[in-house]
Amino acid sequence: MKDKTYFPLLLTLPVVIFLLALLIYPLLYTFTIAFYDETSEFYIPFSLNVFNSLVTEERFLKNVYHTIFLTFFSTSISFVLGIFLAYCLDQIKFGKSIFLVILISPLAIMPVVSALTWRTMFNPLYGILNSILKYFGFDGLEWVTDTSSALTWITVVDIWQWTPFCLLLIYAGLKTIPVDIKESASLDGINSFKELIYISLPILFNLLLITLIFRFMEAFKAFDSIMVITQGGPGNATETMVIRSYYTGFRWYKPEITSMIGIFLLIFTIICTRWAGTKIGEQEN
Amino acid sequence: MKYFKINLLVSYFFLILSSVFFILPILWMFLQSFKNAKDTIAIPPKIFFTPTLSNYVKVLKNDYFWEATIDSVVVSLMSVSAALAIGIPFAYALTRFNFKGKNEIAHFILSTKMLPGIVIAIPLVQTFNYFNLLDTHIGVSIAHILLMLAVIVWVMRAFLQNLPIDLEEAALIDGAGRLRIIWSVVLPIARPGIVTVTALSFLFSWNDLFFGLTLGSFDVVPLPIYLTTEYIGYLAVNWGELSAAGLLSTFPIIIIVILLRDNLIRGLSLGAIKG
Amino acid sequence: MFFKKIITGFIATFFISSAINAADLSNYTNANMDWKQFDGETVTVLLSKHPWQEQIEPLIPEFEELTGINVKLKLLPENQYLTKVPADMEAGTFKFDVFMTQLYEAPKFCAENWLADLEPLINDPSVTDPNWYKYNDFFEGARDVAVIGNTYLSHIAITAESQVLVYRKDILDELGISVPSTMDELLAAATKITESGKAYGITTRGGPAIWWPGLGYLASYGGEYLDSDLNIAINSSESIAGADFYVKLAQQAPPGVTNFDWDEINTAMLSGQAAMFLDSSVIYPRLQDDSISEVVGKVGVAPFPTGPKGAKPNSHYWTVSMNEATENKKAAWLFLQWATSPDMQGRLALAGILGPRTSSWEVDGLSDQLGDEFLDAAKTSLGGAVIPRVTPGFFERVDIFRAEMQEAILGNKDAASAMNDTAEAWSKL
Numbered sequence: 001m002k003d004k005t006y007f008p009l010l011l012t013l014p015v016v017i018f019l020l021a022l023l024i025y026p027l028l029y030t031f032t033i034a035f036y037d038e039t040s041e042f043y044i045p046f047s048l049n050v051f052n053s054l055v056t057e058e059r060f061l062k063n064v065y066h067t068i069f070l071t072f073f074s075t076s077i078s079f080v081l082g083i084f085l086a087y088c089l090d091q092i093k094f095g096k097s098i099f100l101v102i103l104i105s106p107l108a109i110m111p112v113v114s115a116l117t118w119r120t121m122f123n124p125l126y127g128i129l130n131s132i133l134k135y136f137g138f139d140g141l142e143w144v145t146d147t148s149s150a151l152t153w154i155t156v157v158d159i160w161q162w163t164p165f166c167l168l169l170i171y172a173g174l175k176t177i178p179v180d181i182k183e184s185a186s187l188d189g190i191n192s193f194k195e196l197i198y199i200s201l202p203i204l205f206n207l208l209l210i211t212l213i214f215r216f217m218e219a220f221k222a223f224d225s226i227m228v229i230t231q232g233g234p235g236n237a238t239e240t241m242v243i244r245s246y247y248t249g250f251r252w253y254k255p256e257i258t259s260m261i262g263i264f265l266l267i268f269t270i271i272c273t274r275w276a277g278t279k280i281g282e283q284e285n
Numbered sequence: 286m287k288y289f290k291i292n293l294l295v296s297y298f299f300l301i302l303s304s305v306f307f308i309l310p311i312l313w314m315f316l317q318s319f320k321n322a323k324d325t326i327a328i329p330p331k332i333f334f335t336p337t338l339s340n341y342v343k344v345l346k347n348d349y350f351w352e353a354t355i356d357s358v359v360v361s362l363m364s365v366s367a368a369l370a371i372g373i374p375f376a377y378a379l380t381r382f383n384f385k386g387k388n389e390i391a392h393f394i395l396s397t398k399m400l401p402g403i404v405i406a407i408p409l410v411q412t413f414n415y416f417n418l419l420d421t422h423i424g425v426s427i428a429h430i431l432l433m434l435a436v437i438v439w440v441m442r443a444f445l446q447n448l449p450i451d452l453e454e455a456a457l458i459d460g461a462g463r464l465r466i467i468w469s470v471v472l473p474i475a476r477p478g479i480v481t482v483t484a485l486s487f488l489f490s491w492n493d494l495f496f497g498l499t500l501g502s503f504d505v506v507p508l509p510i511y512l513t514t515e516y517i518g519y520l521a522v523n524w525g526e527l528s529a530a531g532l533l534s535t536f537p538i539i540i541i542v543i544l545l546r547d548n549l550i551r552g553l554s555l556g557a558i559k560g
Numbered sequence: 561m562f563f564k565k566i567i568t569g570f571i572a573t574f575f576i577s578s579a580i581n582a583a584d585l586s587n588y589t590n591a592n593m594d595w596k597q598f599d600g601e602t603v604t605v606l607l608s609k610h611p612w613q614e615q616i617e618p619l620i621p622e623f624e625e626l627t628g629i630n631v632k633l634k635l636l637p638e639n640q641y642l643t644k645v646p647a648d649m650e651a652g653t654f655k656f657d658v659f660m661t662q663l664y665e666a667p668k669f670c671a672e673n674w675l676a677d678l679e680p681l682i683n684d685p686s687v688t689d690p691n692w693y694k695y696n697d698f699f700e701g702a703r704d705v706a707v708i709g710n711t712y713l714s715h716i717a718i719t720a721e722s723q724v725l726v727y728r729k730d731i732l733d734e735l736g737i738s739v740p741s742t743m744d745e746l747l748a749a750a751t752k753i754t755e756s757g758k759a760y761g762i763t764t765r766g767g768p769a770i771w772w773p774g775l776g777y778l779a780s781y782g783g784e785y786l787d788s789d790l791n792i793a794i795n796s797s798e799s800i801a802g803a804d805f806y807v808k809l810a811q812q813a814p815p816g817v818t819n820f821d822w823d824e825i826n827t828a829m830l831s832g833q834a835a836m837f838l839d840s841s842v843i844y845p846r847l848q849d850d851s852i853s854e855v856v857g858k859v860g861v862a863p864f865p866t867g868p869k870g871a872k873p874n875s876h877y878w879t880v881s882m883n884e885a886t887e888n889k890k891a892a893w894l895f896l897q898w899a900t901s902p903d904m905q906g907r908l909a910l911a912g913i914l915g916p917r918t919s920s921w922e923v924d925g926l927s928d929q930l931g932d933e934f935l936d937a938a939k940t941s942l943g944g945a946v947i948p949r950v951t952p953g954f955f956e957r958v959d960i961f962r963a964e965m966q967e968a969i970l971g972n973k974d975a976a977s978a979m980n981d982t983a984e985a986w987s988k989l
Contacts, residue, residue, distance in 0.1 A: 007378070007382070007463050008378035008379075008381075008382035008384045008387075009384060011374040011375055011377070011378040012375055012378050012379075012390050014371075015371050015375055015394075015434075016390055016393060016394075019393070019394070019397055019431075019434075022409075022412060022427070022431070023397065023405075023431075025408050025411065025412045025415075026400075026405035026408035026409045026412060027405075028408075029405075029407070029408035029411075030400075030404065030405060030408065081303070084299065085299070085300065085303055087296075088295075088296035088297075088299050088300050089296075089300065091292060091293060091296040092293060092296050092297060092300065093293075099300050099304060100542075101539075101542060102304045102307060102308050103300075103303065103304060103307055104542065105307060105308065105311055105535075106307055106310075106311070107485075107488050107538075108488070108535040108538040108539065108542070109310075109311060109314070109531060109532075109535060110491075110492045110494070110508070110509045110512065110531060110534065111492055111494070112494055112509055112512070112513055113314075113509075113512060113513075113527065113528075113531035114310055114311075114314075114531075116517075116522065116527070117310045117313060117314050117317075117528070117531075118310055120524070121309075121310060121313060125328065126326070126327075126328040126329065126330060127330070128313055128330045128332075131329050131330050160306065160307065160310070163307075164307070165485070168481055168484070168485065169440065169481060169485075172444075172477045172478060172480075172481040173443075173444075173447075175477050176444065176447055176448075176477055176478065191292070192292060193292070203447065204447075206442075206443040206446055206447075207440070207443040207444065207447070209443075210439045210440055210442075210443045211440075213395070213439070214398070214435075214436055214439070214440075217398055217399060221401040223401065223403065223495075224494065242401050242403065242404075245401070245403060245404055246403050249403060249404070249406070249407075250403075255407065258403070258404055259404065261404065262400055262401070262404030262405065265399065265400065265401065265404070266396070266399050266400055269396075269399040270392075270396065270399070273395060273399075274392070277388070277391065277392055277395060278388060280439075280442065280443065280446075281379075281387070281388050281391060
């Protein structure tokens with residue numbers, strides 16, 4: 001089916017032009033103000049001042065660390081948990097639909113509303129979580145109100161919110177695997193877990209990669225839940241790059257820093273997804 | 286056989302365990318939604334209380350809640366259908382053809398999802414203003430397409446790669462046009478994938494707060510903005526009604542999940558066709 | 561009928577809604593100007609969710625009747641308000657004529673010329689009757705706020721709040737503690753109450769807005785954020801002493817104080833978990849509302865306690881401004897004038913929204929409505945109140961202060977090093 005026609009361009013080009021029309025100005029704007037130099041006498045005012053001041057700033061390095069911590073743990077845990085739960089769901093016979101509905105229900109609740117609910121649940125004084133702990137005779141925890149544990153619990157909320165995303169995609173993927181492949185595997189005496197690892201997952205390799213990419217990007221951009229639950233505090237313990245860019249852009253009127261952080265995020269994500277994206281494309285040749 | 290049973294047992298065990306984790310906040314919202322104002326902020330939190338339906342009654346009797354629901358439904362339907370209509374053929378073109386710049390185009394689509402809305406909010410608002418799209422349903426829908434297009438294109442691409450192409454080739458030999466092949470051959474067999482991305486896209490649009498806030502003012506007030514405006518006061522959160530409204534607003538999603546569930550659980554018996 | 565009963569019980573959810581007097585337009589038509597001159601035009605208004613907004617919103621039809629002007633109103637909760645306004649302003653697409661402003665952002669908003677200069681309108685006899693509007697009736701503090709940051713007249717105050725001490729009479733009586741009148745007594749009382757286990761000694765903001773009550777403590781110890789020449793004064797020995805006091809006080813608050821914002825400190829008082837509260841006077845009417853409060857009739861109010869350098873609570877004036885891009889400034893001014901007029905602020909005061917005008921504190925029936933104890937405490941506190949010096953980058957400064965204070969409250973560093981680190985970070989801005 002590799003005939004030469006203009007058909008594929010007909011399907012793709014209009015969309016690309018439409019998107020470019022929307023995004024070209026935001027992108028130009030972002031790059032311009034991030035590198036703008038008002039003192040420059042050259043035709044193109046360009047400077048790395050913003051870049052330099054950011055990468056040498058201790059607080060920003062912490063922002064980067066928090067972002068990487070959150071992204072790494074949230075992505076990896078929810079991805080593995082998503083695969084595992086999809087597998088469990090595939091195994092069982094009774095109650096499939098009820099478990100599926102429960103497991104993906106976090107996706108259905110608006111993030112602002114669920115984050116507010118988490119915030120009250122976390123409250124050490126009147127939150128339900130400490131009440132439960134105390135009922136079972138444990139001491140209450142500090143949850144998101146202590147600098148040492150806040151980021152961990154923010155990560156847990158992110159995992160809660162996005163594992164359903166992984167689960168849904170992977171479960172749908174498992175359902176597209178032809179039944180005869182599974183049947184021949186079980187006839188060969190391979191148990192279902194080995195079948196998952198050695199047969200199903202490799203077939204779904206591309207889908208898994210793309211799930212991972214989107215999961216990674218969402219974790220990297222996590223905003224609503226942090227903003228509602230801790231606003232970046234206590235101290236700066238949960239201030240990620242995106243939270244910082246919000247403050248610089250909307251509260252402190254330093255749009256050049258927001259833009260620079262946006263460029264960092266863009267470059268990070270491009271580096272991290274380029275390989276996977278190309279890998280997915282390779283299969284088509 | 287013995288292994289099989291252990292396997293089943295372990296599966297149920299982990300499913301129940303995770304269900305507790307995933308349902309807990311929603312269960313708490315559910316309890317809150319039946320409490321009166323005092324009970325919602327009682328210390329220690331109340332698990333047993335005299336339930337009241339007044340929160341639900343108040344939310345359902347609120348005309349603005351329904352207006353916001355209509356805004357959300359309109360925006361979601363427009364953005365999801367438009368995004369699917371351009372996204373699926375796009376993914377199809379990527380998987381079934383080789384053309385110059387293919388990978389670049391695919392990566393460009395992916396990059397539309399990389400920049401967080403907050404970072405490009407100001408120039409984006411200016412762009413929408415330039416096209417006269419501020420505070421219109423079409424404007425917010427277009428912004429929502431940005432949220433979902435990358436997911437549709439790339440996930441469908443991965444799904445379509447796994448689908449057998451023999452049927453399409455047969456149809457091509459029979460003289461069917463490309464668009465007709467997409468419609469009557471590809472779409473039916475790619476259904477689990479399409480249903481999944483449809484549901485996800487709908488969720489992205491339905492739950493989006495940021496674009497509704499920055500691009501809408503009077504004429505478009507989607508649910509997430511309305512809920513937070515109505516039930517979060519300056520002094521305190523109206524927990525009972527917020528929880529009730531939050532749960533009520535998941536209703537369209539539940540319908541979609543039920544549709545999706547049927548498609549997913551039935552699964553595919555494609556193997557027979559391919560074989 | 562069962563439902564109806566519940567619903568009626570629910571009506572006063574957020575605030576004591578004392579019925580505001582029915583429309584009597586003669587108090588407005590007696591102004592020597594033509595209210596009807598912009599009949600049929602439209603004014604768009606954006607308000608943040610706030611008790612003031614809750615009380616004035618139902619009165620807007622009166623304005624429409626008075627002037628024939630059509631008002632289009634949009635509300636947003638504070639967090640989204642603080643996103644939408646700067647985003648639209650920076651993009652140049654802000655389309656509201658009248659909106660609520662925070663005085664702390666005045667330097668930025670005025671420098672960018674986003675706000676209209678109201679002085680010509682106040683002085684224009686065709687749209688303002690000076691004898692009716694009585695601009696000088698505003699407190700001096702409120703008139704300072706109007707031009708804060710040495711800018712033009714752009715912010716008209718709508719509320720006047722300052723820190724007062726709200727306490728549980730029953731708990732203090734039971735433990736034999738007299739109402740604290742000095743900072744030392746306050747800390748001792750808070751510690752004693754927390755140790756008694758009856759309640760937590762105090763509830764106070766330790767979250768994003770920690771700087772607001774924070775300034776009151778610093779000032780009462782003789783400290784401040786910036787001195788009169790705008791040099792950094794946050795790490796002076798007086799400021800450190802004030803910060804140190806606040807840290808010790810906050811440690812007597814319920815666990816989780818570093819995440820306490822308005823909602824949390826209110827909840828702690830309403831549910832009876834905390835015995836004292838030293839924040840905005842706005843809370844008081846709420847505590848007397850038995851649909852949400854467990855402590856009705858058990859709370860007393862006292863002025864801000866005295867520190868080594870006097871009692872200097874922080875104060876706050878919410879303000880309204882006009883968008884510079886407004887097409888019909890005169891019509892928008894009619895709305896602004898109506899909303900901030902002596903009669904309106906008097907009526908709002910009766911509903912519990914204490915106003916920034918002298919006359920609004922002298923309205924008939926005010927002491928019946930709110931009680932002399934509360935009014936006296938609020939008046940005394942407001943009389944000695946301070947207001948932060950506002951410079952560009954105000955919110956970035958107080959955010960650094962917040963992070964350092966939280967570290968100190970959690971015991972990760974002491975107040976002195978927290979303030980020194982704050983000063984160092986400020987000096988780099």
